[in-house]
Each structure stands twice: as C-alpha cells, then as structure tokens.
Amino acid sequence: MLLNLSYNDKQIKEKTEVEVGKAFGIKERFKMGGIGSPKIFITDSSTEINNLLILDNNINSGSIELRPGGIILRFRSLLETYGLIIPWYKLVIYKSNASEYTIYRDRYFVKIKGGSRLNVFIKKLLELKADNSPANFDDPQK
Template identity: 35%
Template sequence: MILDTTYNSKEHKQLIADLVGPEFSLVQKLKMNGVGSKRMIIDEVSPNMKSMMNLVSDINYSNIELRPKGILLMINQGLKNFTWIIPYYQLVIYKTNGSSIHAQGRFVHYRNNKTFKENKKFFNKLLNEKVKYDMAHTMPM
C-alpha cells in the first residue's frame, strides 16, 4: 500500500502501525544502531509507480525505515512524500547490480553507487530482521 505522507495524518499513522507495527522505542533504536537507511538513488521503478517519480530528469531518492513487522520505503518527489508500506511476509529483495525491493506487484531498483554501498550494513540488518520475522511465523511441520 502506498500513501501520500506529505502531511501528517492520524489515520495514516494508525494504518502504518496496524500493518507493520509501531516505531521502535528509543532504547531499541540505540541497541540496533539505528533503524533507517541513508538516502539511496532510485534507478528504476515498476510501471505502476512511475507517477511517483520526478517528471524531469532529476534524481529520485528514497530511504527505508525498519518496523517490527515490515518496512517503510519513503520516496521523495519534489515537495511530495510517498510511503510504501511493505510487511515482511510480502518483501522480496534481489541483489543484481545494486538492489531491488519487490512486493505487491511493484518494485524499486536502487543504483549501485557510493550511496548504495554506504547502506550495506543497513541491508544486512534488514535481512536479519526479515529472517527473524520469518522464523517466528513459520508453520510447524
């Protein structure tokens, strides 16, 4: 689900908390060494997300925030902000010449450059959180 989060809304905050959980507490954030990525350059997006990209040849940026049951992928388009809410059970990450995040029939591909390489630790943390979530919610055999 993608929300226009340019302005704060109690309904959006509640919807996000219902889908991917509330924000981590300050103590949890400190223990995890942060829960947000640095901004990354978007190289390509799926056709159903083109409307959120800058129309002129500006660089599109995005960053990711971890939540207990998923992630928030924030995209900036000029003065507008969009938030893509992705629960862990829908999240798929591919590592091909950068990295791409897939879910809900959409994808965002990040350019493999210096800003992406600075986020290597964050992507490792993201994968660890996804594995923890998947292990906690697996079906017993």
C-alpha cells in the same frame, strides 16, 4: 501499499501501524545501531511509482525505515513524501550487482543503488526479517 505520507493524517498513520507496527523506541534504536538507511538512489520502479517520480526533475532518491513488522521505503516527488509500506511477509529483495537491489511488494518494485553502507543496512534488514519470520514462531524448540 503506496501512501502519501506528507500530512499528519490519523487514518494514514493507523494504516501504516497496522501494516508494519509502530516505530521503534529510542532504546531499541540504539541497540540496533539505527533504523534508517543511508541515502538510496532509485534507478527504476514500477509504473505507479515511476509516474510519481517523473513529475519533477530532481534526482530520484529516498530512504528506508525499519519497523517491527516491516519497512517503509520513502521517496519524494514535487513537494510530497510518499511511502511504500511493506510488511515482512510481503518483502522480497533481489541483489543485481555489487550495490544494486530490487525491492518488491506485490505489484510494486523499486530498484535502488547505494554504496557499501547500503550493503550493511540490507544485511541488517534481512537479519531482522529472518528474526520475524513465521517459521521462528512455529518451532516449539526455540
């Protein structure tokens, strides 16, 4: 779900919390070593996202926030902040080359680049996704 997150709107906040949960508390953030990605650069995207990104001449960049139920991929266009809200069960990530990833949710995709710190963050993201997969909840041995 692609949302405009620029304004403090209760309905948008509720939609986000239903999809990916409330933000982690301060203790959880310290235990995890942070919940935000380093700066990411968007190199390609689906049509809806691309139509927003081409509205200005700035470098297409953003960040990823971890939530208990998924991620929020944020980016800016003009003076607005947009977020691609992706729950764990809809998150698909492909690695293209050394530091380029493509993140999918249904019909939306964003191809991102970053340095070695992005690789470390994606590893943390995938571990959190695996910990929250439905397979871990169905196994009575765990």
